[in-house]
Amino acid sequence: xxxxxxxxxxxxxxxxxxxxxxxxxxxxxxxxxxxxxxxxxxxxxxxxxxxxxxxxxxxxxxxxxxxxxxxxxxxxxxxxxxxxxxxxxxxxxxxxxxxxxxxxxxxxxxxxxxxxxxxxxxxxxxxxxxxxxxxxxxxxxxxxxxxxxxxxxxxxxxxxxxxxxxxxxxxxxxxxxxxxxxxxxxxxxxxxxxxxxxxxxxxxxxxxxxxxxx
DNA sequence: TTCAGGATGCGC
DNA sequence: CGCATCCTGAAA
Numbered sequence: 001x002x003x004x005x006x007x008x009x010x011x012x013x014x015x016x017x018x019x020x021x022x023x024x025x026x027x028x029x030x031x032x033x034x035x036x037x038x039x040x041x042x043x044x045x046x047x048x049x050x051x052x053x054x055x056x057x058x059x060x061x062x063x064x065x066x067x068x069x070x071x072x073x074x075x076x077x078x079x080x081x082x083x084x085x086x087x088x089x090x091x092x093x094x095x096x097x098x099x100x101x102x103x104x105x106x107x108x109x110x111x112x113x114x115x116x117x118x119x120x121x122x123x124x125x126x127x128x129x130x131x132x133x134x135x136x137x138x139x140x141x142x143x144x145x146x147x148x149x150x151x152x153x154x155x156x157x158x159x160x161x162x163x164x165x166x167x168x169x170x171x172x173x174x175x176x177x178x179x180x181x182x183x184x185x186x187x188x189x190x191x192x193x194x195x196x197x198x199x200x201x202x203x204x205x206x207x208x209x210x211x212x213x214x
Numbered sequence: 215t216t217c218a219g220g221a222t223g224c225g226c
Numbered sequence: 227c228g229c230a231t232c233c234t235g236a237a238a
Contacts, residue, residue: 058232067223084221088233105232135233175232
């Protein structure tokens with residue numbers, strides 16, 4: 001089977017061990033890959049949000065709440081944290097040191113490979129609508145609850161090096177209006193101007209790429 | 215803009 | 227049990 005992506009270019013555990021806010025912006029431009037019997041789907045991460053455990057009222061792990069659902073957030077960085085909200089599966093990358101329940105929500109990707117597969121899974125023609133939201137991209141990629149706890153350095157669900165964004169924007173997170181003052185933290189990151197970003201908002205801050213490679 | 219869908223966790 | 231939720235698609 002000939003594959004465009006493989007583990008030799010996968011990101012390593014060191015990458016995941018960055019502080020959560022840095023990881024959330026570093027993940028922009030990385031390639032998310034899911035291999036299944038139906039084929040391989042891959043896309044560039046273009047939007048993320050950081051959730052920082054104990055002090056973050058918007059996080060499931062607020063106040064160190066440790067349940068069957070949040071358990072994996074307490075484990076090592078680089079594992080998959082999936083959960084179901086209403087009818088949708090959402091996908092997060094566990095971050096932070098072991099014992100610190102932190103994670104980065106992947107909110108949007110730009111399709112790179114397996115577009116036909118994504119179209120079939122989503123039941124709609126090609127458009128940004130395929131993957132421009134956290135519940136949409138998991139359906140397009142075939143990410144499910146069975147991926148809970150999977151190490152993202154290994155098949156069938158993994159991350160590889162991708163592009164370095166020219167510009168990253170930061171702003172308030174989406175959909176957490178009931179989370180006290182945490183709702184205003186600028187912990188949402190997106191590739192400036194990318195058309196797969198889930199929704200438009202003015203950036204609190206724009207970070208221009210300094211030119212280092214990944 | 216509003217609203218239901220219907221998994222999951224948590225408080226009563 | 228009842229209620230809220232890191233969402234989405236359809237209806238109005």
